[in-house]
Amino acid sequence: KKRSLNDSQFYSHRFLSGVSKSDDSVKENDGPASSQVDENVKKSKQIDDLMQYPMNRATRFVFLRTLPMKQQPELAHLDMEELGKRIEKLTESFCAKNEFRILDERSKTHLHFCGLTAAAWETLSEKIMDTQRVTNMICAGYGVSTNEQPLVTPSPWITRIALAFSWNKMNAVKRMANNMALDFGESMKSEVTIDTDSEYELKVNRCIYHEFFNHEQVPHLTKIFCALDESIFKVIDPDSYKIKFSLDSTLASGSDSCKFCLKKC
Incomplete structure (x- = not known):
């Protein structure tokens, strides 16, 4: 009718x-x-809120000023402020395109990291043909040092402090792993598969970074965030703390999960 x-x-x-x-x-x-x-309309406001969220704005501010663009000969003749604006605009576009990945408040932050990284990659790789150098630049923007190796992780002071002031070192690093899992939110599915006095394993079965960068056909960028997560535990010296950390399998390397393993030695 x-x-x-x-x-x-x-x-x-x-x-x-x-x-x-x-x-x-x-x-x-x-x-x-x-x-x-x-x-x-609601989705549009959601992306606007994501971009204006204070933590995300602070992330962009620091990232764009840490990104070593001025040092690159291919960019020397360009306006750095305009490059920064282009990265910000593309960040918003990538986030809007992948808005369906927002499942909770934490995923907004994760999606923003994804969008910012993809935006920087697209902007810089248009001007710089050396893809490894572009990857290293993005790593530097997040504070990941890149000397001889493409991904050399930093040494988080928070891990050292937690271990220094804890009687039970194993419990201290297990708490850190559990807190990391809580920070993942709904956009990353994880489970504790082993939890004993001498061994702990956190298994990540789904990762927003892995899914996002695969979807955008830049899967190698996932490893930047693998390095950041790994850096939390990589500073644990087995000789000093009698705890060995390993991350032998990751989604980014083709495994079906990421396995963060801690074991007394």
Whole structure:
């Protein structure tokens, strides 16, 4: 059954569903179109909130000023401020394109990291043909040192302090692993598969970074975030603390999961 719309009904309906004036009739059941538009408005605001979230703004501010763009001969003649604006604009575009990955508040932060990294890669790789150098630049933007190796992890002071002031070193690093798992949020599925006095294993079965960068066809960028997570535990000296850390399998390397293993030795 169809019904005609008078002018006031028409303009009200077009605002909600996008029907053109040439369509002098619509189906009686036109509710879903209105709901879809409302949902789109909500999504648009969600991305705006993501970009304006103080922590994400601070991340962009520090990243863009730490990114070693001025030192690159290919970029020396360019306006650094304009390059930064392009990276910010692309960050928003990547986040909007992948908005469906937002499952909770934590995933907004993870998605922002993904979008910022992909935006920097796209902007820089257009000007610099050396892909390893571009990767190293992005690593430097996140504070990951890159001397001779492509991904050399930093030494987090927080891990050293936690170990220095804890009587039970194993419990201290297990708490850190559990806190890391909590920080993952819903966009990363993890489970503790081993938890004893002498051994601990955290298994990550799903990772927003792995899924995002694979989807955007830049899977190698996932390893930057693998390095950042690994750095939390890599500073644990087995000789000093009698705890051995290993991350022998990762989603980024083709395994079915990432396995963070801690074991007394």
